[in-house]
Amino acid sequence: MDVRFESLDLPLYSPGNYILIAGPCSAETEDQVLKTAKELHEGGVKIFRASLWKPRTRPGCFEGVGAMGLPWLNRVKEEYGMLTATEVANGLHVAESIEAGIDILWIGARTTSNPFLVEDIAHTIAKYDCQPVVLVKNPINPDIDLWAGSIERLSSAGVKRIGAIHRGFSTYADSLYRNPPHWQIPIELMRRYPTLPMLGDPSHITGKRALVPEVCRQSLDMHYAGLIVESHCNPDDAWSDAAQQMTPEELLKVTSKLKLSRLATCPMPPLDAWRTELDQLDENILGLLSKRMRIAEQIGYYKRDNNLSVLQTNRYQIMQQELKQKACNLGLDDKFIHKLFAQIHEESVRIQHKICDEE
Ligand SMILES: O=C(O)C(=O)C[C@]1(C(=O)O)C=C[C@@H](O)C=C1
Structure with missing residues (x-):
């Protein structure tokens, strides 16, 4: 299918000139959101992420603060001038987020796997004149057609600014990574859609903060358009995915080195x-x-x-x-x-x- 992608038109992080979206896995409290945003903003990050609705594997885990967190994200926008991004899993989330002024919506791995939900999301977004950027995470299983299919559904419904997020694929085998990257799959997606912006999600690929820097580097060496990375003002006390989150200070140390390693090597993507x-x-x-x-x-x-x-x-x-x-x-x-x-x-x-x- 012939899919046309408009430029995401997002501000770039400097140094490095790539899209950097950072923030906690989940919005937990207004204080946690604002404190993390302030530290990231002071380090030059221009786009803030936080999930409000969290699809969890098992019941009883923290499932997000929901729409209650929308005004917190608005304060991030007003006080620090950052763009805001959150995950949506159905049309209702989309409507609430767009009406609250969220700039970027991403579709999570579990939702990408469900064509009915993707249709619901796509048609809800298409109703709005002022559309957000929509980023599509790869499905949980290594199925490139399911990923491509979600992107095509959005495009067919009239969504204009679409990108993809590579968050790795779940595995049954023991692995160093929480979600092994299977790099050949995003590479193939980029081959099919050469103008599709791809963002790396090292936090979900690795599941461990110590491994995040190397996957950040690999993602940029692959000529990805940018990164979406989890950062929390107090990661060890995070209510979800504590092991893979890093403080803004730790993250900024990594992102400031990325440009150097990118220039110092001669990447041969394949x-x-x-x-x-x-x-x-x-x-x-x-x-x-x-x-x-x-x-x-x-x-x-x-x-x-x-x-x-x-x-x-x-x-x-x-x-x-x-x-x-x-x-x-x-x-x-x-x-x-x-x-x-x-x-x-x-x-x-x-x-x-x-x-x-x-x-
Ligand atoms: O089948 C067994 O008895 C085994 O111990 C397994 C095993 C193997 O490694 O496959 C090892 C030793 C035997 O000579 C035959 C096979």
């Missing part, structure tokens, strides 16, 4: 994206190997207690035979897979011998 993806896959392989060895250990104890021999040649041969077939089906070289699993089996046998020798 290569960088592939390497990042390989790093992630390697980490997944390590996680799986570790799980496999833990199971081999358990079998080792069982064999010791039941006086069974460690080496089970039959089992090993059947396993290799099946792997050969599976490798061929996946287009992998069967000799390589044979060698790889011979090594893995050898290590498993070593671990079990050690257990059996322990007594």
